[in-house]
Amino acid sequence: MEQEFFFPPPSLPSLHIARVLLDNKRDFLLDYAIPEALEKEIVLGTHVRVPFKNGFGKGIVVDILEKQNSALKPLLCRENKELLVPQNILKLCKWIADYYCSPLISALQAALPDSIRATIKPKEDLLLSLPAHLDPLSIQSKIKRAKKEKEALDFLQKWQPAWLSELPKKTGISRNIWKNLLRKGLIVGLSQKKDGNYFPIVPDLSFPKCLTKEQSHAVRLIEEEMHKGLPQPILLFGVTGSGKTEVYMRTIEKCLTQKKQVLLLVPEISLTPQLLERIKARFTAQGASIGCWHSRISRSEKATLWYDILRGKINILVGTRSALFAPFPSLGLIIVDEEHESSFKQEESPRYHGRDVAVMRARLEGALIILGSATPSLESYYNAMSGKYKLIELKRRVEERKLPSVSIVDLRKRKRNLSQQEKKGTDFYLKPEELISDELKEAIEKRLERKEQIILYINHRGYSSSLQCSDCGYVLPCPNCSISLSFHKNLGILNCHLCNYSASVPSFCPMCRAVGAFKFLGSGTEKVEEAIQQLFCSARVLRMDSDTMKKKGAVERALRAFGERQFDILVGTQMVSKGLDFPHVSLVGIVSIDGLLHLPDFRASEKSFQQLLQVSGRSGRGSVEGEVFVQTRTPYHPAIQFARHHDYLGFVDQELEFRKTLFYPPFCRAILIRFIGSPEEKVKFMTEAFTKEIKEALKDSNAIIGEPTQAPIAKIKGKYHYQLFIRCQKVMEISQKLKKLIFGKESEMGINIRIDVDPQDLLK
Numbered sequence: 197m198e199q200e201f202f203f204p205p206p207s208l209p210s211l212h213i214a215r216v217l218l219d220n221k222r223d224f225l226l227d228y229a230i231p232e233a234l235e236k237e238i239v240l241g242t243h244v245r246v247p248f249k250n251g252f253g254k255g256i257v258v259d260i261l262e263k264q265n266s267a268l269k270p271l272l273c274r275e276n277k278e279l280l281v282p283q284n285i286l287k288l289c290k291w292i293a294d295y296y297c298s299p300l301i302s303a304l305q306a307a308l309p310d311s312i313r314a315t316i317k318p319k320e321d322l323l324l325s326l327p328a329h330l331d332p333l334s335i336q337s338k339i340k341r342a343k344k345e346k347e348a349l350d351f352l353q354k355w356q357p358a359w360l361s362e363l364p365k366k367t368g369i370s371r372n373i374w375k376n377l378l379r380k381g382l383i384v385g386l387s388q389k390k391d392g393n394y395f396p397i398v399p400d401l402s403f404p405k406c407l408t409k410e411q412s413h414a415v416r417l418i419e420e421e422m423h424k425g426l427p428q429p430i431l432l433f434g435v436t437g438s439g440k441t442e443v444y445m446r447t448i449e450k451c452l453t454q455k456k457q458v459l460l461l462v463p464e465i466s467l468t469p470q471l472l473e474r475i476k477a478r479f480t481a482q483g484a485s486i487g488c489w490h491s492r493i494s495r496s497e498k499a500t501l502w503y504d505i506l507r508g509k510i511n512i513l514v515g516t517r518s519a520l521f522a523p524f525p526s527l528g529l530i531i532v533d534e535e536h537e538s539s540f541k542q543e544e545s546p547r548y549h550g551r552d553v554a555v556m557r558a559r560l561e562g563a564l565i566i567l568g569s570a571t572p573s574l575e576s577y578y579n580a581m582s583g584k585y586k587l588i589e590l591k592r593r594v595e596e597r598k599l600p601s602v603s604i605v606d607l608r609k610r611k612r613n614l615s616q617q618e619k620k621g622t623d624f625y626l627k628p629e630e631l632i633s634d635e636l637k638e639a640i641e642k643r644l645e646r647k648e649q650i651i652l653y654i655n656h657r658g659y660s661s662s663l664q665c666s667d668c669g670y671v672l673p674c675p676n677c678s679i680s681l682s683f684h685k686n687l688g689i690l691n692c693h694l695c696n697y698s699a700s701v702p703s704f705c706p707m708c709r710a711v712g713a714f715k716f717l718g719s720g721t722e723k724v725e726e727a728i729q730q731l732f733c734s735a736r737v738l739r740m741d742s743d744t745m746k747k748k749g750a751v752e753r754a755l756r757a758f759g760e761r762q763f764d765i766l767v768g769t770q771m772v773s774k775g776l777d778f779p780h781v782s783l784v785g786i787v788s789i790d791g792l793l794h795l796p797d798f799r800a801s802e803k804s805f806q807q808l809l810q811v812s813g814r815s816g817r818g819s820v821e822g823e824v825f826v827q828t829r830t831p832y833h834p835a836i837q838f839a840r841h842h843d844y845l846g847f848v849d850q851e852l853e854f855r856k857t858l859f860y861p862p863f864c865r866a867i868l869i870r871f872i873g874s875p876e877e878k879v880k881f882m883t884e885a886f887t888k889e890i891k892e893a894l895k896d897s898n899a900i901i902g903e904p905t906q907a908p909i910a911k912i913k914g915k916y917h918y919q920l921f922i923r924c925q926k927v928m929e930i931s932q933k934l935k936k937l938i939f940g941k942e943s944e945m946g947i948n949i950r951i952d953v954d955p956q957d958l959l960k
């Protein structure tokens with residue numbers, strides 16, 4: 197990069213201060229005076245050279261303030277002509293720091309990958325494929341009997357193109373063999389930067405050529421909004437299978453023709469391979485370049501991608517929430533798919549909500565933003581009702597397909613004629629009928645006979661959610677957290693889903709010493725898988741949860757295999773509900789949702805309802821009509837009853853009424869303050885003392901401050917949690933006051949204080 201040095205005479209006075217984030221020191225910001233001669237050149241985002249220790253350092257100007265302190269050293273010069281970070285991103289960081297009550301440095305750390313300032317050489321890799329012109333005979337003559345080489349060519353024929361760096365691990369064929377084939381001209385290698393492709397791109401020519409009436413109408417309305425100077429955010433509320441993706445695609449096309457860039461945010465990249473593949477297939481065929489951004493791409497890949505985006509080389513970026521900060525030169529459109537997903541919320545500082553920050557980014561850029569969902573969050577729906585967002589609806593599925601019929605199975609009515617022996621005993625060893633009701637069993641049988649596919653959902657992984665002594669009732673707890681240990685039968689261990697503590701199953705009850713008396717309470721994916729295999733021995737069952745999907749690319753492989761009908765039944769946690777589009781799935785069984793329904797969280801009902809509708813929505817997306825069975829012990833719960841009739845509006849009406857009466861979001865903003873530490877008495881004492889200070893500091897605001905309480909899960913990872921719940925109308929005002937109050941207090945008090953604005957998870 198071109199360098200430009202200009203050292204001003206040191207005597208000139210200065211008016212402003214530049215706050216600088218050093219390239220190699222990421223945990224603090226330093227202030228420097230801006231020499232008058234440089235006043236015009238130094239703006240937000242400029243890369244500068246500054247005096248540091250006995251020499252100098254380089255860094256980015258992240259804030260410019262009025263000068264107050266005259267003792268500051270002046271910065272030396274400007275480093276590069278190019279801005280490394282667009283100003284809007286720095287403004288966004290400042291907004292995040294203010295709104296989410298976090299230090300500016302944390303917001304910057306979240307936004308700017310540390311690699312963008314160090315000069316890392318982009319990692320090049322070879323993309324291997326078979327040459328189009330070679331005939332099989334000449335291949336034979338060149339490899340003769342080399343078995344490995346033949347194997348390699350066979351693999352490539354099936355999976356080309358593929359990255360050289362990934363092939364040895366994927367195939368067990370060494371790098372040398374691949375290199376040999378390259379030398380012999382039997383394969384070709386294109387030198388390219390990696391963008392996270394794991395599968396070959398097949399140009400998608402099968403996309404719907406005609407839009408439905410509703411889709412065309414939606415695209416037209418969106419286009420109108422796009423042409424406005426300051427477009428209004430759009431909430432695209434379309435039932436499952438209504439073809440929202442196609443609406444996104446057409447809108448993306450429009451945006452690309454205006455030579456602007458597109459950002460598509462998804463809750464989790466690895467869970468949305470279908471969407472990603474569709475985008476890649478559709479738009480690479482049209483000559484667009486597509487980037488993929490998520491937390492697992494390497495430092496050097498991030499650096500490469502950052503500069504490519506900055507220079508306008510990437511047309512479409514698909515990514516998770518941290519892609520929000522990508523440095524587009526001319527961003528025209530942001531799409532937040534599955535906007536209701538709480539995984540858009542970051543669970544460490546800065547605790548920002550990706551969806552809401554995306555709305556802010558769009559406003560700063562003058563870009564259009566579309567929030568899409570079949571089950572919009574109450575916050576977004578409320579914003580649409582109050583006119584803040586524009587509501588566009590897709591009320592019907594494509595091609596007149598019906599929404600699936602939903603039957604409720606009341607588990608309370610089932611006869612409990614288990615013998616004493618079965619209730620007790622270490623037989624893990626449930627009877628499958630305990631888990632799969634007759635109704636669901638029959639439905640599965642019928643669908644298997646017809647060679648249709650089935651998805652079974654349960655909201656817990658592992659075999660059972662706790663282990664209880666049937667003699668004394670003792671439940672084995674995690675030693676670090678106040679929750680029970682889950683049993684994972686495949687691994688033969690007990691595991692805590694909060695802190696990951698693991699232990700083997702004790703041979704006797706630690707409380708009453710009874711031997712062989714453990715009962716396996718609560719069910720998880722492993723138990724469902726086992727039950728299904730006992731009931732339908734010939735069915736091909738695929739289990740999908742974070743235990744089975746640990747390896748890179750595992751979700752892609754699993755979904756591909758299920759899509760190719762190598763399996764009949766897919767058993768999984770919420771992983772199986774995210775935007776999957778399999779036309780042969782005609783039955784969805786919700787084995788249990790009760791655990792989710794009764795969590796001590798004001799959003800429990802909303803989250804369960806969304807989950808029910810989303811999982812149900814995977815059924816009947818092809819030509820066969822779909823069906824859903826929900827097993828529950830609380831059949832009259834509103835979330836279940838409204839989901840049964842696919843009645844989003846009915847649910848929202850009554851839920852909003854409840855939130856309004858109790859003054860909960862979206863009628864207010866919530867702030868959850870957590871006090872974390874040990875021993876418990878100290879945390880409790882500090883919480884109470886600090887609450888008094890907060891009440892005093894906020895007494896002139898109209899915030900409603902609750903009483904300090906123990907958190908719903910009192911102990912997590914060995915630390916005690918207490919909390920204070922605040923509700924207010926104007927977050928900024930409260931945030932500023934809290935920030936002032938809390939700054940520096942933590943070390944004084946010896947505990948951690950965590951502020952969560954607009955909290956999504958009240959339990960952890």
Ligand SMILES: Nc1ncnc2c1ncn2[C@@H]1O[C@H](COP(=O)(O)OP(=O)(O)OP(=O)(O)O)[C@@H](O)[C@H]1O
Nearest residue numbers: 404406407408436437438439440441442570594775
């Ligand atoms: N106009 C159309 N004509 C025919 N098929 C269409 C049309 N639009 C979309 N489809 C098909 O309908 C299916 C469902 O579309 P899509 O996955 O976009 O639904 P969705 O609204 O995103 O659903 P969900 O919220 O459940 O993820 C896809 O297989 C898609 O190819």
Ligand SMILES: [Zn+2]
Nearest residue numbers: 674677692695
């Ligand atoms: Zn634990």
